[in-house]
Amino acid sequence: MEYLILGIALLVIIAVGGTVALLRSRSGAPTIEAPPEAPQITEPKGTGADLGEGGVATAPAPPSAQAPPAPEIEVPPPSAGRLQRLRARLARSQSTLGQGLLALLSRDSLTDDDWDEIEDILITADVGVTPSRMIVDELRTRVRVDGKRGPDEVKAMLREQLIAQIGPDLPRGLKVDKHGGNPAVVMVVGVNGTGKTTTTGKLARVLVGDGKSVVLGAADTFRAAAADQLVTWGERVGARTVRGPEAGDPASVAFEAVKEGIAEGVDTVIIDTAGRLHTKVGLMDELGKVKRVIEKQAAVDEVLLVLDATTGQNGLTQARVFAEAVNITGIALTKMDGTAKGGIVIAVQRELGVPVKLVGLGEGPDDLAPFEPGAFVDAILG
Numbered sequence: 001m002e003y004l005i006l007g008i009a010l011l012v013i014i015a016v017g018g019t020v021a022l023l024r025s026r027s028g029a030p031t032i033e034a035p036p037e038a039p040q041i042t043e044p045k046g047t048g049a050d051l052g053e054g055g056v057a058t059a060p061a062p063p064s065a066q067a068p069p070a071p072e073i074e075v076p077p078p079s080a081g082r083l084q085r086l087r088a089r090l091a092r093s094q095s096t097l098g099q100g101l102l103a104l105l106s107r108d109s110l111t112d113d114d115w116d117e118i119e120d121i122l123i124t125a126d127v128g129v130t131p132s133r134m135i136v137d138e139l140r141t142r143v144r145v146d147g148k149r150g151p152d153e154v155k156a157m158l159r160e161q162l163i164a165q166i167g168p169d170l171p172r173g174l175k176v177d178k179h180g181g182n183p184a185v186v187m188v189v190g191v192n193g194t195g196k197t198t199t200t201g202k203l204a205r206v207l208v209g210d211g212k213s214v215v216l217g218a219a220d221t222f223r224a225a226a227a228d229q230l231v232t233w234g235e236r237v238g239a240r241t242v243r244g245p246e247a248g249d250p251a252s253v254a255f256e257a258v259k260e261g262i263a264e265g266v267d268t269v270i271i272d273t274a275g276r277l278h279t280k281v282g283l284m285d286e287l288g289k290v291k292r293v294i295e296k297q298a299a300v301d302e303v304l305l306v307l308d309a310t311t312g313q314n315g316l317t318q319a320r321v322f323a324e325a326v327n328i329t330g331i332a333l334t335k336m337d338g339t340a341k342g343g344i345v346i347a348v349q350r351e352l353g354v355p356v357k358l359v360g361l362g363e364g365p366d367d368l369a370p371f372e373p374g375a376f377v378d379a380i381l382g
């Protein structure tokens with residue numbers, strides 16, 4: 001009997017306890033979640049090193065008989081003179097902008113309609129209304145003062161004007177050299193789909209081709225494939241990539257990447273960010289946090305805004321929002337091979353007050369070139 005009473009009492013206690021727990025979980029009381037995963041450091045295949053806890057390099061494990069052969073690490077070509085070598089990729093801008101202007105300017109006498117047409121060509125090529133007017137006014141004065149000219153002189157005059165508008169003296173070099181014992185840090189920002197991850201990967205190749213060592217940070221945790229893409233880019237040139245869990249904290253990945261870059265003693269750490277353009281405040285918060293967290297260990301030397309050259313005014317609007325969210329130091333204009341609107345270089349620099357430092361000229365791994373005003377204008381004028 002005593003056992004029966006004891007058993008019933010036990011059952012009552014269990015039932016009451018279960019009900020209370022159910023009510024608490026329904027009432028929204030905090031539940032304990034598993035801690036977020038820490039960022040991982042991806043070993044570039046074929047370098048022979050292995051990473052232990054905390055991203056510290058440890059001795060490589062002896063190769064097993066089944067291990068697949070390590071892929072060869074590529075040595076990309078140096079970046080100097082790339083724009084000249086890739087000038088044919090600007091053919092669309094050449095045929096519309098360059099040839100259109102040269103044909104009109106070569107006429108024996110230029111009427112008001114001709115000058116209007118010249119202005120229209122410039123505006124259609126995304127040069128922007130004010131700079132187009134300035135170019136036309138300057139050319140008009142030159143033609144009036146100097147009189148009739150041969151084709152070479154016309155070309156030289158136009159070349160000079162376009163270069164003047166692009167700004168031959170703007171500082172276009174990337175700050176990618178190690179300083180004070182720390183790597184240079186480059187943050188790559190921009191709207192998804194503009195070619196941000198691809199540009200980060202191509203930039204790693206540019207730097208490795210120029211003899212630098214690089215660590216990549218896949219802080220675009222919004223899209224898992226972006227991190228996979230970056231790991232592949234890094235592996236091809238022997239650069240480690242630090243990545244985090246999908247939808248993880250981008251700032252923590254950026255922090256770990258810089259930490260890894262310092263530990264490895266590399267020249268440059270490049271951080272690919274997600275920077276979703278939901279709201280300006282959200283964007284500022286995210287990019288600001290990534291930058292602040294990096295700066296706990298090293299200065300951010302470059303903030304490169306990636307812009308798709310084919311998006312015209314839309315791209316400029318996006319650019320403005322990013323420039324307000326973070327201090328941009330340079331622009332990478334992608335997909336210049338796919339547009340006739342080469343004048344966007346002038347418009348975007350004017351809009352943001354920062355120089356175009358890199359141009360994307362195709363989907364190939366080495367189709368990213370340092371921007372040179374003279375070589376660019378020569379390619380456009382043919």
Ligand SMILES: Nc1nc2c(ncn2[C@@H]2O[C@H](COP(=O)(O)OP(=O)(O)OP(=O)(O)O)[C@@H](O)[C@H]2O)c(=O)[nH]1
Pocket residue numbers: 191192193194195196197198199220223226274334335336337338359360361362363367
């Ligand atoms: N033609 C051409 N295509 C380019 C260039 N740069 C990038 N692309 C292509 O643009 C597409 C988008 O590039 P991604 O690097 O994935 O774009 P993203 O901005 O990182 O986008 P998310 O990864 O979604 O953040 C890819 O198909 C690239 O190959 C370029 O200079 N020329």
